[in-house]
Amino acid sequence: MNILLATDGSACARAAMAFLAGFPLPDDTGITVVTVIEEVLSEQKLAQTSDEHRAAFEAERTQAAGEAERLLADNVQYLSDAGLAATSLLRYGHPAEEIVGAATETCCDIIVVGSHGHGTLERFLLGSVSDRVFEYAPCSVLIVKPGASGEPAAEPHFPAAADGRWHILLAYDDSPAARKALEFCAGLPLNERARVKALTVLPLIRMFRQDVRQQLGWVWQEKKEAAEMALEWLVREMDWKTPDIATQLVESEDVSQAILDGADAFGSDLIVLGNKSKKALQRFLLGSSTARVAHHASCSILAVRETEIPDQ
């Protein structure tokens, strides 16, 4: 498994690194740590400035590069000490664009970013690198959240559950994207250190109490039976490495909220869910449960993308 870990040296990025160091990953996992130096002036604009300004800019750039190299070296060392194979990559440009570009070039399976945990208004005003990476990444994205307090811990600690085990919630709707998420979970070397719960949410339409009619119809009963069978199948047929697998079927008006409530009740460290490839217009008209869960979850999220990166 190839992982791209994006870092900016912040506490959130350290939390993401700590998450990876403690998470049960396959033995063949390789991690590329990338940091991006944001360019405020393009080469063209730089050429138009005075010699004095150009020299000052170059000096600043050299200093930033030095700090970035030291940051990368620290990260690589940390991960190596945790038994993970790690290399580094320094990029220049717009952070989100460069991260996505690096993901494509390195053919990584997962991009890992820390989340600053900004609220909706802050995200709207300030933007969010993790949001942009989430939206445009060609592969799966793991967003590591700060602790329950909303602030990253000085010494981030995973798993957070009192029993010292990883609590992983798999949101499953039997779609192709969800099956990829299931394959990912089942492929992890979990053993008795982890508990997994597979949660399916059947969406109800509560407006004008259509849910009453919905639940009466034979179509709904068929869908419910199919969902129950799918959950039984995934426990029985997938080659799980942990014996502790539970399932839950919930009917709810708000799918995203039901997933978030399920994660809170389970004490999840990680929510794994499929990320369907939708065009911008579809996302605008139909929304995205995955994006809503990613924004509002208090724990980390792994959105497993449905489409593969083309081979380089």
Place this chain on the structure above:
Amino acid sequence: MHWLADEAAMQQFLAGLPTLVLLGIVVVCIAMLSKGADWMIDGVVDLARRTGLPKIVIGATVISLGTTLPEAFVSVMAAYMGNPGLALGNGVGSIIADTGLIFGLSCVLTAVPVNRFILNRTGWVQVGAATLLVAIGVVALLSTAEGEQPTLQRWVGFLFLALLAAYLYVTYRWARKGGEMAGEGEVDEASLMSLGRSWVMVIGGLVLVIAGARLLVPSASEIAMRLHVPDDVIAATMVAFGTSLPELMTAISAIRKGHPEITVGNIVGADVLNVLFVIGAAAAAEPLAIPANFYYFHFPAMLLILYSFRVFISMNKAEFRRWQGAWLLTVYGVYIALQYGLHIQAAH
């Protein structure tokens, strides 16, 4: 605020407002109607569940009638206020909007399954009720003396309401036959609202619906006058679209949540109720004079859309096709455009 009760004062008040403000009032009234219906249904369903009334009865009666409440209140209000064109236009226009616009749009956006159980039962009632309405209208035309206007008499309204009662009962029986008992279960007390809240929602919703209808009817009439189009044109387009918002919102929600199958039952059921409940109640309140353009425009458009829908049902095995949705949308679009484009004059 005496103009709220006094019709003449209300009209004078509205006549003094700019057209944009009137349009804003119409939008607000439509929102009040929709939200009021939502609250009422929510409250009544909870109260009904408390009494132990089976979900199957609730689904066949309360919810069906509840989503058609906006149309019913507007049409009854319009009939009572002496505006038969608006009353009839709203009912007929709602059928056209439901099947042409909402169902057509649903078919274009997603694969809507053909539910044979509903379409071979309620589907025929849908076509039958609309055909009966037109047939009675034609008989009224033929039996009306020169210079007089054909009218849907009160007895027709009561006939429709009696047929409505029969339809609701038969729907309940069909639902039982179709296996719609599997979803019944013990009432989960925790899922019910408090009794007080239920009543607040029922009463609050009723107030919103009545107030919305009270303001919408004269506002729409005033806009019609300013645009130099007959009341029934405004009713069959703007008002009908607005009062069909519950069906539209439900259809969009159904598509978003991956349950397009409920759209068929909702639209077909709404069409039946628009004839039997909406027009029936309006005619029972006040006899409805039928403007001339209903015979050469609104009725034919309604029948074209409904008969097209019937043909599509017989053509399809599993799902409605996208082109069929496009056809329904096109007919709706042409119907709307022609009404304003031709400035059809009501034969008052």
